[in-house]
Amino acid sequence: MTVLVQQQTRHRPAALRVWVAAANPERQRQLIQLVSALGHDVADSPVDAVVILADGIVPGSSLPILALGIPGEDLDGSLPAGASEEQIDAGLRALAAGLRVSARNVVQSGFAALDESGDAVLLTPRETEVLAAAAKGMSNKEIARELGISLHTVKFHLESLTRKLDAQGRTEAVAKAIGLGLLQPLRI
Amino acid sequence: MATASLLTQFSDELTALVDGAGSFAGQVLAEKSRPVGAILWAADIIVTSEQSLPEASEYEVRISGQTRRATPAGRDPGTNVAVLRLQTSISASLPKAAEARPGALAIVIGNEDVALTARLDVVRSVGGAWESLAGSTIDQRIRLAGRIGGDEGGPVLSAAGGLFGMSTHGARHTSLVIPASTIDRSVTTLIEKGGIERGWLGVALRPVALPEKLRPAGEQRSGMMVMEVSDGSPAAKAGILAGDIILSAGNFPAIRYGAIARQLGANAIGKTIALAVARAGAVVNVDVTVEARTA
Numbered sequence: 194m195t196v197l198v199q200q201q202t203r204h205r206p207a208a209l210r211v212w213v214a215a216a217n218p219e220r221q222r223q224l225i226q227l228v229s230a231l232g233h234d235v236a237d238s239p240v241d242a243v244v245i246l247a248d249g250i251v252p253g254s255s256l257p258i259l260a261l262g263i264p265g266e267d268l269d270g271s272l273p274a275g276a277s278e279e280q281i282d283a284g285l286r287a288l289a290a291g292l293r294v295s296a297r298n299v300v301q302s303g304f305a306a307l308d309e310s311g312d313a314v315l316l317t318p319r320e321t322e323v324l325a326a327a328a329k330g331m332s333n334k335e336i337a338r339e340l341g342i343s344l345h346t347v348k349f350h351l352e353s354l355t356r357k358l359d360a361q362g363r364t365e366a367v368a369k370a371i372g373l374g375l376l377q378p379l380r381i
Numbered sequence: 382m383a384t385a386s387l388l389t390q391f392s393d394e395l396t397a398l399v400d401g402a403g404s405f406a407g408q409v410l411a412e413k414s415r416p417v418g419a420i421l422w423a424a425d426i427i428v429t430s431e432q433s434l435p436e437a438s439e440y441e442v443r444i445s446g447q448t449r450r451a452t453p454a455g456r457d458p459g460t461n462v463a464v465l466r467l468q469t470s471i472s473a474s475l476p477k478a479a480e481a482r483p484g485a486l487a488i489v490i491g492n493e494d495v496a497l498t499a500r501l502d503v504v505r506s507v508g509g510a511w512e513s514l515a516g517s518t519i520d521q522r523i524r525l526a527g528r529i530g531g532d533e534g535g536p537v538l539s540a541a542g543g544l545f546g547m548s549t550h551g552a553r554h555t556s557l558v559i560p561a562s563t564i565d566r567s568v569t570t571l572i573e574k575g576g577i578e579r580g581w582l583g584v585a586l587r588p589v590a591l592p593e594k595l596r597p598a599g600e601q602r603s604g605m606m607v608m609e610v611s612d613g614s615p616a617a618k619a620g621i622l623a624g625d626i627i628l629s630a631g632n633f634p635a636i637r638y639g640a641i642a643r644q645l646g647a648n649a650i651g652k653t654i655a656l657a658v659a660r661a662g663a664v665v666n667v668d669v670t671v672e673a674r675t676a
Contacts, residue, residue, distance in 0.1 A: 217412065274435075304432055304461045305514040305552035306522075315590045318606050318626060325608070378585035378608040379638045381645060 207330060209233045209289050212242035212256070216249030224248060231282045244289045246281070248274075257288040270294035272371070279376050283328035287368035294368045314373060320354040323347060328367045328376050398488060398542050399499040404474050406490040406497055406536050407444025409451070409465065411437040416492050418535030419444065420547060424470035426572070428564055430534030430549060431456050431463040445471055455571030459517025459579075461549050461559055462567040478561035479543025481507050481523045486540045487558075489525065489548055491532040502527040502537075502556075504545070516579060516642045517567075523558040524551075580645030581674030582621075582654075583614020586638060589626060595659045597628055604628045604659065605635045619656075619669040626659040645671060 211233045215221035224246055225235050236242035239254050248261040251268070259281070262274030270288045272280055272295075284294045316324065319340075326336040333351070337344045351363050358373075360366040370376050408416035409429045417433040421444050434440075434456070442451045442465065451465035481487075481504045491498040508522035525537070529550050537545040537558045544561045551557040570577055586605040596602065605627040610617050627635045631644050631654050644654055650673045658667050 219412075303552040303555070304549045304557060306511050315588060315603055317592060318589045318624075321587055321589050321606055321608075322624075375587075378587050379642075380585045381582055381638075381642055 209244055209285055210236045210242045211285060212236040212239045212245045214245060214247045214250060214252045220248050227278060227281065228285075231278065231285075233285070244285050246285065257291075259284045259288055259294065268295075277377055279325075279328060280371055282330070283367050283371050283376055286328070286330050287364055287371065290364040292364055292368045295372055314357050314375065316354055316357060316375070317350075319346075320350050320357070323350040324354055324367070324370055325376065327351065327363050328370065394540075395488065395499070395501065398538065398540075399490065399497075401542065402488075402490050402499075402536060402538060403497060404445050405476070406492075407442060408492040408497075409434065409534070410441045410443070411435040416443075416494065418490070418492050418533055418548065419465075420475070420534075420536050421445070421471060421473045422464075422475060422564070422568055424473045425467040426454070426473075426568065427451055427465040427467060428547060428568060429463050429465065430547065431458050431461045432550070433534055434463045440465055442467060447471060455575045455577075457517065457567045457571055457577045459513050459515040459577055460519060460563050460567040461513075461547070462564050462571070464568055464571045476538070476542050476544045479539035479541065479545055481521065481539075481545045481558065481560070483507055487525055487545060488538040488540075489527070489529065490535040490538070491529075491548070492535060497535075498532070500527060504558075512639070512643065514638075514642070516645055517577070518563075520560045520563045523560060525556040525558065527556060528554060529556040578647040578650065578673050580647070580649035580652075580671040581615065582641075582645070582669055582671065583611035583616045584621060585609040586627070586641070588637065591626070591628075591659075594662070595626065595628070595664070597634070597657070597664075599634075601628070601634045601636060603636050605638065605641065615669050615672045619667050621656075621658070621667060621669070622660065624660075628657040628659055628664065630654055630656050647673075 211228045213224045215224055228235050245256050245258045247258050257269040259270035260268050270284055272284050287294045333347045337347045355366040358366045358369045360369050405421040407419045409419045410416050414435045417429050419427050419429045422428045427442055440451045442449045450468045454464040454466045456463045483504055483506050485504045487502040487504050489500045489502050503526040505524045505526040511519050511522045529548050533548045533550045535548055537548050546558040546560045549557040549559050585608040587608050588603050589606040591604050607623055607625045610621055629635050630641045633640045649671045653668045653670050656667045658665050
């Protein structure tokens with residue numbers, strides 16, 4: 194039993210200490226629940242957090258802030274109000290790593306036609322899987338184990354997708370992918 | 382000073398038109414959210430923007446100088462129409478629909494925290510019927526020259542005070558108008574059924590580049606990879622697996638999301654779609670029976 198728990202901990206990507214600040218108490222509860230469900234620790238105050246998740250308000254703080262539904266050039270991180278769990282998780286991780294995160298149009302992506310759903314960057318199936326795993330904060334080793342491929346192959350795909358996204362390193366690649374909506378699957 | 386009087390007249394007519402719009406244009410608020418534009422469609426029916434309206438069990442509607450409680454009656458992401466029902470009705474005076482033509486003046490009624498706003502715009506282009514990402518047909522593609530941004534959901538009026546439709550923030554910073562006729566159809570269905578029926582497969586898809594050896598004959602370079610399969614969904618029943626790459630659906634190459642979504646209208650429910658799927662380096666054919674999902 195103990196061994197199993199330890200193994201699970203080892204497989205799980207590193208948790209972040211996140212402080213949640215929402216204008217609406219109901220939304221505050223929702224976001225705290227979401228942050229815990231993503232495997233992060235919810236901080237009681239900004240003092241012992243590494244990143245802030247804000248909704249409806251932007252708290253004054255020197256920590257990086259991921260703001261939902263608040264457009265603004267001066268924010269470290271901003272995502273649409275309806276951002277998915279995957280986007281929020283990847284956004285928090287990218288910010289904690291010192292990057293800026295921004296979806297192209299923060300208020301909303303806009304009411305689109307079917308033909309407007311093309312992608313700026315087309316990744317291969319493996320690159321897509323590696324990117325999704327990297328966005329969850331998994332290490333190269335963990336990705337290799339998860340996908341049943343060698344460490345060398347993981348690095349190869351990471352390099353390739355980083356190049357396609359015109360990014361410097363995996364963390365920036367993830368941040369850019371969030372901005373381009375590449376981590377947002379279409380559900381039908 | 383003929384020019385000045387013409388301008389004054391122009392300005393006065395605009396002012397009168399915007400004043401009049403106050404009887405059917407308003408705003409919807411969910412608790413602690415920004416206001417969304419609204420149109421009093423019938424005495425107890427409010428139309429607003431689906432993509433801007435937060436989910437809530439009750440809303441506050443401010444219209445015609447009055448404040449009313451309203452409850453959700455249905456949402457249609459396919460046409461960007463959400464319908465609310467007022468708890469007590471207000472006498473409605475919705476103008477007649479007007480036909481949009483390129484170059485026509487358009488008066489866009491928006492809203493700020495407490496007040497309606499007005500903007501003079503021009504119809505930039507009018508195209509034929511088009512299909513939205515969520516798979517509905519919009520009667521005309523009406524684009525405005527100006528930019529709406531988040532301030533949407535209110536009426537867009539003609540110079541004669543007719544109704545072009547509802548302002549909608551489109552993809553890639555376009556400003557669209559959902560035509561009154563499309564809204565009418567959506568409202569009728571939402572009130573009757575509470576939702577819009579659509580075909581459902583139960584998969585989450587991402588477009589991917591196809592490796593050389595998986596490319597079907599011809600120029601197809603991309604397919605749709607299955608990222609997730611919902612439990613108990615039609616895709617799960619048909620044995621679709623995460624990691625499968627859909628190459629074609631119903632003989633249409635699955636180059637874009639639209640190629641599949643287009644085949645999932647309400648009339649597809651109960652029908653079978655033949656999928657060609659790349660799995661572990663080979664191509665397999667899978668038949669999926671489409672089920673209903675109420676959006």
